[in-house]
Amino acid sequence: MKRSAKxxxxxxxxxxxxxxxLIALWMLLWGQFTVMAFLTGLIAAVAVTRVFRLPPVQLSGRLNPWYGLVFVVTFLFDVVRGSLLVALQVLDPRRQPGAAIIAVQLRTDDDLIMTHVGVTASLIPGSLIVEADRDRRILYLHVIGVRSDDDLDKQRDAVLGFERRIVRAVGSRMQLEEVGVAPAGGGQR
Structure with a gap:
């Protein structure tokens, strides 16, 4: 079956x-932001996408720069906050930080969103993804600094907050509804 040029x-x-x-990642890995790094990154990107014939990822086609910025700012804030909390837990000899494995049921059924949420949660100090159940949309995280059920609920809410901010930045209209956010021009926000 031939595909048209369009x-x-x-x-x-x-x-x-x-x-x-892929090009940006290549340039970051080499630590060079030059024309040569760009060209070799382009060659690497073409080679990777042609050699490893993965099915194309279907993007929503929607990008909200404001919520993208909100996600980046809150992510950076969470990284700094998590770093400080982990440092305080390590330096406090009186108490051992509690740890737990928690399951977080995601609301969206999208592999790309699930991947973004998992990577985001793992980059925040104090939490790490230990397993992802793609079929049931569950992320299992190892978290430290938990002492009560309220702390566990806060950790789950934080992960669901990552999901909501990611969906607001790049999700489809259907995904916005799944996370409880009405699409622009349709009711509450």
Whole structure:
């Protein structure tokens, strides 16, 4: 079955963010932001996407820069806060920090969103993804600094907050409804 030039162009446009991400990742790995690093990153991105023929990831086609910025700012705040909390727990010889494995049921059924939430949760000091159940949309996290059921609920709420902010930044209208946020122009926010 032959695809028209318009369909091929549309598919390439949808994959453009991944090419840009692969090139940026290449440049970050080499620690160089030069034309040569860009060109070798482009070659690497083309090679990776052509050699490892993974199915194309379907993006929502929606990007909200404001909520993207909100996500980045709150993520950076959480990283600093988590670093300080872990440092305080390590330096306090009187008490051992409590630890637990918690399960967080995500509300969206999207592999890309689940991956973003898992990576975000793992990058916050004090929590680490130990397993992801894709079929049931459950992330299992090892968390430290928990002493009560309220602390466990706060950890779950934090992960669901990551999911909500990610969906607000890049999710589809259906995903916005799944996380309890009405799409723009339709009721409450």
């Amino acid at each position: 369909e091929l162009l549309r598919a390439a446009w949808r994959q453009l963010p991944f090419f840009v991400w």
